Amino acid sequence: MSDISFVRTEMLPEQEPPASTVGAIGWARENLFSNWFNSLLTVISIYFIYMVLKGALPWMLSPTWNGTSLAHCREILTEAGRVTDHGVSGACWGVINERWQQLLFGFYPNGSEPGTTDLRWRPVLAFLLMGVALAPVLFADKVPSKLLYFSAAYPFIFPWLLWGGTIWGPLSAALGFVIGYFVYRFVSSAFSGLIGIILGVVCAVVWWLVLSSLFVGAMNSILPIGIEAVESRKFGGFMLSITIGVVAIACSLPLGIVLALGRQSDLMIVKFLCVGFIEFIRGVPLITLLFVASTLLNIFMPPGTNFDIILRVLIMVTLFAAAYMAEVIRGGLAALPKGQYEGADSLGLNYWQAQRLIIMPQALKISIPGIVSTFIGVFKDTVLVSIIGLLDPLGLSNAIRADANWNGIVWEIYGFIGLLFFIFCFSMSRYSMYLERKLQTGHR
Template structure:
């Protein structure tokens, strides 16, 4: 048998070595050509855009990077600038950040106690890790359960550690009731008792118990008043508390709105529509101004607590609608499937409905979280020293009167970092939970 090459002289016997593609069809040049200079009109647009970018950068970079970090006041900043650069050059005066760093972070929290918010923040980090990431050992969930009480005690202090411990113990009671009470009270009775028993406990038992334990083992730290809280610490406390309370509350409201029980159903609808139908700032003013008239005179109901409650309720109403969207998106078969397996209401919600509904709602939930966190800056209007409020207070001292951009840029940057990481995490979560093999 003759070889192919013998009868067909033009057929190659070996593959040619690969050659580089033509200059214009590869690498940077190709990319530039396709993306920036594909036609003369696009080329012009490219040049105009480049010029705009150059113009912005040429004005901003110098201002940012030649900024002055070591002055003690705005006037000193101006002197340093005149000494180091041209007179009247435009440079940032970042010194306000170094001078007031602690205030921007902690407000007026006493400096010798800064370790407490820092530790509380670390505890929070430890508490949230097992919730956010699978790789963290499950045992860490105990930290999660203890964190709210521990953080509260660390931040506000006052009294012994046994107060929060006694209160926390009350939350275990419903589970105990549910576990051992079924035979005694029947199934509806258990639900009622799970609510009544802890309340009785908190009213009558928790106080004396904390007192007794405190007498035996007095572990106490100085009390710090809410008035001393400020800066990003305040924004974080309001934001984080709001976020973590509004999610369960929102889920309950969403379920309530779908419920067949008349009162629960109508109450949920009323709550959601009323809270959601009024701007947050109005609720904040209600909390700060009107509430005083409904409370007995002389009661001093902590303003920060009022704000946290209002922000939480507000976010919960939004959360309820987001979760309801998720519930509505589930096919009816899922509900029927759960029923056909003989699961009761809470079991079917916990095992079948909610995991799917919440997964669908993730973008909406995180969206609500981000909005809530940014809304914490609204408390400036009722006189709390959040970062924006502090920037006003800082500007009110003669040292820094007249400084704007530096503070606002810094505050904006911090908020951006927080919100952007939340957004990134939600995208990670969506990818992780994707089950539809796309």
């Protein structure tokens, strides 16, 4: 029988892939024009992008950086031949050039008034030091852990740099914590942990409320060390937003953890109080809480108390953020398998040990995305203080637009403010993604 099967003995030469499936054309075919609907969408989006760029780019590239008023900007634009049917077209960047420092620092002393010096290095230094203080927290694996001592001291340096005044104020506030800690250490080793905590807190509160003012007065008369004080009403711009945002974020995290633990606790009354607080705060808009800060908080305090508006706003924003934080952390606590709690119990850990060593590290890790988005939300919400009359960027923008020179300016200022907020919030969300990846221990 003859062999009639055909067997190819040599390989066919390799062929180039068709030009339509590789390179730019292949990519475009696959990603932009895979079917008629996608092609339609692509064409529409290209047209849309073209229209936006055609409108926005010439407007943005306008040679008005040195304009001194809106009228001057228009003159520059007319000279440059940027005249259309609707009058001159082009942004008036002079307003940003003239006012960007105000948008950043508000009315913080800049040495322009006679008898004052430029103090703006203080907020700048405070925010730079904040970077240093946050580094060991944010990038724990890349910086020496000794920096944590600086982080612990930073909450007292920060207000001192911003508000100025005597150094003994922040020092005595810090001393309260030290006293509370040592009382706790001493009492808890002698008696019990619970008594230690209670006594420690009581001692610290007594120190702050009664003794610290005496201490500050005495030390101030002996050793008057201090820097020039700045009133709260001089605060403004992004400095104010960042201050409110950072303080609210820093204080709301521990408060939120306590509230979340309270809400998850078996103690009926504690749980009831925490649920009531969280649901109340989450049920009302922030603006009503700010109204409370601006009008009611003084009524709630002992007669004659009149404390600073920024401090009042800080308190309410912190409470607001804490309620949201508590819900985020509760989600993390609820997501932990019950076995973790039972495992901690079976090791003989008490409640706080279990929370500190087993539960919280995992729960916080799970809730990082939620925590960061709460942070971003709080930071964005700081613009609401413009409604109660504080001069945050938005409040300042109204003041700038009321200026005779800049009356009629709209897009430039809003665009600038929006851009800065975008940069802050976007970088925070990117950081949270980085942290998620870093803490991902590979249970997938």
